[in-house]
Amino acid sequence: MTARPDGLRARRTRKLLRDALIELIEERGFDRITVNRLTERAMVSRAAFYRAYRDKYHLVEQVFEEALDVLVAAVAEDDCVDTRVERWIGFFEHVGEYRRLYGALLGDRGSPWFAAKMRATLERTVAGHFPDPAADTLTPALVAAMFVQAITWWLENDRPVSEREIALRTIRVSAALLADAGIGRPING
Amino acid sequence: MTARPDGLRARRTRKLLRDALIELIEERGFDRITVNRLTERAMVSRAAFYRAYRDKYHLVEQVFEEALDVLVAAVAEDDCVDTRVERWIGFFEHVGEYRRLYGALLGDRGSPWFAAKMRATLERTVAGHFPDPAADTLTPALVAAMFVQAITWWLENDRPVSEREIALRTIRVSAALLADAGIGRPING
């Protein structure tokens, strides 16, 4: 746990716990998960669990953050092509790939904690592209909340529209929001 | 391997290998699977593989036989209700549950070996219900082949009809076959 060993066994233990976590969140919601059931489902001993994580919050935090890292990386990717739009389509593609995780954590059985964490992460990403981030903290917060809501809606309704469409619609609204705040090329400019 | 330990670790190793096997059969076909790729996918060491199984044939044999055992048990179940038909519907329900396994093993990327093994198993089950099994060995073989083909068709076409319908249609044809052989209440009578 402290040293986070990267041997096959340790990685496997973490993977099994991750998968079990997502399954159980889907089935019963995060609150009703116990370490006992988690380890039983994952076919891992409780001792191994505590070797890898402090408690179930630590586990879910790690899992969620890993996913968010990949997500932010996908959006922030500094390719030469001038296609901000493509990046946000990539964003929703990532969400689609990890839909079980995001759906479980952001959905009814999840916990407000995750939505808040995701909002904060996106907020930082958005603010990072502002000329003077300290000047306006409201706008990034609103944009971030919008994106989280877009994801939630998209997943709860079983992705009724394509990645491209949901991305375009969300960008359009956020562009209006940013224009109102007096910001020119707002996202990933 | 010889003693087949039933500790959590040993059971987990077998489960991981089973799952990896099915995945890889679906992806590349049984022939092209190597123990290396198998253990890599399963996140298990080669040493652990050889502790649990002799080779990949041993593994697939075990996995397949486990499933067939459950299957035969489902059909042979000695309930009081006079519903032979229900049992064969149960048969197809089982097949539906294990569709990834059966589909993988019986499909194009599988190996004739499995279909043959399955036919033989069903053949024994069918013959077991004959008054004098030694008298006619052709009829059970034909009936068994029919059921295997019904399963293959059903899975390859993504289960286009319900369990009940495929069961009824298959039973109807086999009833004709059995009547022709002069056998009265043929299946599970």
Added chain:
DNA sequence: GAGCATCTGTCTCCATCGAGACACATCGCC
């Protein structure tokens, strides 16, 4: 046919994991 890559099946050694017990907390129920 030589050379190279990959796979197999087996081995040893040591890290990690499972079993199970521990005290303590929490909860629902009578």
Added chain:
DNA sequence: GGCGATGTGTCTCGATGGAGACAGATGCTC
């Protein structure tokens, strides 16, 4: 309030599995 069941987090000890090396087989390419 007391009680039983269940959960938590930590610990020890023996079992199991990973790392990695091995010879030998197979197969592909030049």
